[in-house]
Amino acid sequence: MADVASLDRLKAALDERYRIERTLGAGGMATVYLARDVKHDRDVALKVLRPELAAVLGADRFLAEIRITAALDHPHILTLIDSGETDRFLWYVLPYVRGESLRDRLNREGQLPLEDALTIARHIAGALEYAHRQGVIHRDIKPENILLFEGEAMLTDFGIALAVGVAAGTRLTESGLSLGIIAKLLADRPTSLRTLRDTVPEVVEAAVAKALAKAPADRFMKASHFVDALGRERNAVAPALLAAPRLRSRRWFLAAAVGLIALTAVWWQLTPSGRPSATPQHMSIAVMPLTNLSGDPSNDYFGAGLAEEMTGALAKAGLQVIGRTSARALASRGLDAREVARQLRVASVLEGSVRRDGDRVRVSVTLSSGVDGSITWNEQYERRLQDIFAIQAEIARTVATQLRATLADESRVSLVRQETTDPEAHSLYLQGLYLWNRRNAPSVHRAVGLFEEAVKRDPGYARAYAGIALAKAVLPFYEDVDTDEVVEEAREAARRALAIDSTLTEAWAVQGLMNACLWKNTESERDFNRAIALDSTAATARFWYGLHLTHLGRFAEAHRQLARAGELEPVSPVIRIGPILLLINQRRYREAEAMVRQLLDDDPTFGLAAFHLGAVLADAGRFDEAVSTLSTMLELPSVRASEVQSTLAYALTRGGRTVEAQRVIGVLRASKGGRLPPSAVLAAALMALGEREVALDVLQAAVEQHDPMIVIHGRSARLDGLRTDPRGRALLAITEAQ
Template identity: 40%
Template sequence: MPTELERLKVALSGRYTIERTIGSGGMATVYQAEDLKHHRKVAIKVLRAELAAEVGAERFLREIEIAAQLQHPHILPLYDSGHDGGFLYYVMPFVPAGSLRDLMDREVRLPIEVAVRIARAVALALDYAHRRDVVHRDIKPENILLSEDQPVIADFGIAKATSAAGDGEVALTEGGLAVGTPAYMSPEQATAERKLDGRTDLYGLACVLYESLVGEPPFAGVNVRSTMALHATQPAPSLRSKRPDVPMQIDQVIAKAMAKEPSDRYGTSLEFAEALAAPASGTAALRGLGDVGVQRAVAVLPFVNTSSDPDNEYFSDGITDELINALAKVDRLQVASRTSAFALKGSGRDVREIGAMLNVAVVLEGTVRKAGDQLRITAQLTNVADGRHLWSERYDRELRDVFQVQDEIARTIVATLRRTLVGDVGEPVPKRYTENLAAYNHYLRGRYHWNRRGVDGLGEAVKHFELAIEEDTGYALAHTGLADSYALQLDYRGIPVAAGMNRAKA
């Protein structure tokens, strides 16, 4: 029986002469070949048989055709594509100098100016593609080739094509693995979000720049899934702690581009490229960090549980969530997302670094101590520009007063922002979905377990949301939490799909 290489040579005979194997990965094998018509060296990328069968020729060739229309100095052009002899393939120029991965393997840590120059060029190419609604989805050193000392992005279209087996929305194969490379995969890609935009490429490029400067990727778990989990849940380690000669400006730009929530990153790859080129004159040089919008922006960091019982963590997390939600309803006040804030839980980072990462002017921190019916909450608001405390307070109350304490903190924060930074934010509008303290307590426990994810966590979430509904049948948030839990159980195969969808809709 002929080998796969022998069959490929027969399928492409008359057009290309296969000379040698360049490399092989999880999705495809790359061959060096001679283009017999144009007498030039080319690289032919051939999809693995099982992936080709899953994707289908029509979808693959459609996505490759879209990618072939991209014409940019820093995007590797596509010469040809086809479906012959059962093989799905596409043809591109052969780049003998190799990839950024080859350069990083030789030098480990690149000179700062070289790493930044490469990243800026790639960012400009990505911006060109994103403006044409083309997202790469697999930015990594191996896909950044070096042609005449200039970076060019390869493999536009292949990741989207392989995700097209899921109707082009979820970047998953039938085996359940997200399309992309775990070391450079954005949180939304790692958690299989249905809609990906250019900011997922921006995150991957920031990871590449981080690694080219430090010599190791920002996240490296013991296996693929653990690495993906780190991207989704953990803040990136400080770049300057591993390479102190990197300017603070570059560290802050990378940290912003690697924000967990896409809305907290740069809006476009062009903005990222411009920020990398900005003069190193401190935080004010960073694009977007000195405008009025930032002055109206606040981050609520996870309140620390100081109770003797570690099980009260659900309550301190719940207080944090309630304050984020209350402040998010204030007109013209911007609040960092929960995902971004909780990614910094326990990180011990300086508030000035946090301000640059989350693009906010002030940070709210606090502690919660719960003992029986007694409650102590401390809170402090800090200006990230100079680390100065703007306000602090301690509340010693009974547990039944928790709603009033939350409202008072929200009002005080708004009043402080008006007085010290900018005066045109709206009024906080307290909204209570229940007055039943037992129902509220179960709801906080439910949300705590829901955020933990996993089969066990979601099972606990369902239990507590149901108990909350028993205490208050009209508690809308508890009903929403229950539906969210049933829907998420499908992702973890905690219950059959049909049963989960029926319960979520109910």
């Protein structure tokens, strides 16, 4: 497609649907372009088959085969968006992933960290297993077709591999791997991976050896068995490794394919050179809330909201934006640009002011170096209030240009969309967002009201619906509400947002959290991965996903998500809770206590941290200290009251203070009209009191009515007493099913 005339013809043919911006790469089968989806205003990867290949395949065969893959819906498969034949061009469209291929990373780093290699193998195995169940085989598994983005591996090009494979079936095996490649791999593999890399655990070496065994009957039946054998815990050989079932040809080729990927990732001949950031350090930036110059403190929300929206625009421009809420916390301390840059570890800081006057707005911004505080650029904008989105876009584009050599096809890249034409609806949304970020029940309720006013003014305002979803999603964690009712309201708001704009990260994240609360764990993981694929800088999505993975016992993956969330929001108190919860569920109490006490030193008013200090102390067996901590916070608006009381009752019971525990449970019962609330921790307290049947009935109610706190502490020591009972164990297993 290097022919200029052909490219111009292609652009003209597709211009009403996809505007081609630049070439991303070219391979033996297709040329890949960065294009703009006109209808949905988003970046996509447009792949156009080479003319000679298109002539061999024919449009009917290609389109019939590639459409089979459109139904594939898996977090580690890059979904087919569109395909077609236009002016003799055969093309298809995939999401644009701002990452790199496994081949690129191997070429850059040489040898991957072992855990990364195993994660890639697990992700691709899941994708292949899912596709095989749908009757679809990839046919071209190789590092070039595996994309890596923010810790996730995604398999791409199902469609083209299938279509070409059908047209040239005699050259490809049914599995999609050339028999010659497999034969060479089997013949040439080393006697021992550990002779090449002594840090490879024996269980991993044994799993790879089995996957690549010369005799088909000695290999794994399917890819999932291979992943099981790799083992999530490295100190034990997985049961699948000990079995040697009879295998069917398609399945052992699947396992061999994943084995090839794992072996490629683990067994690379060069010495590791570290893991450089995907974004250069000079392109990192923090956006401070714009100072309110109106003289009315009630307008502070406007500058904070504009800063948050510009943060999203800068991330879309390819910059590494840190600290959406952390920047706000630091701004309240009056720190200068250099100190903000030091604490957030960014190269530049964008700060400024805003003044609203009727239907006019004046925005002043300054871009400063984080190294010496020198001013790199500044500008002032005075426009109509309804032009605020255009101002944000102009600022984001200029900052991006200042911090990087080029911004590809600047005239066509849409950094900020005008999501509403009603300035008052936008103002209501920003007020709601400002209150939601306070993360306590009264503020969240007020936020819901403001978001609802915004959608009344503009029923097409997708982000305001997403705001309703965000607010409803966190309410069950902050106060005693009917979880099922509120969860459904949150899901409905998220669905309405996505029906208008399917690219809203926060709406997908809400769906992920709500599905986690409903024990729909597969759907939850899918939604979280979609959210992160849309915006890798979404710290809240990663935070919630990390909590979900913690509940499922997938601690290594949880750590990666929570650590990345912490990198994106290093000062946010809420985000800092995530690693503490992970440590509590891992029974690492000393580390958890140290972290939560540091958080309280930094923000003594953060009630959620005080509650989790009490939880740490209770799980660690320091019951009197836990009681002292929890007794002081029974009326805090940032913590679900029944959860505090239940945890207090648990600590009192385990500490031998059963009369006091019964008194607390009596108060709790009275506050609920004579009924015990559906709380797993309350069930644990009752079990410790010896009231087994009552405890299990309460636990059953907690599971059936979706106690959201199970997502938070489902693996903690507080629930151990319930897990020792067969009925309790079975009930908790419902919440963890994958």
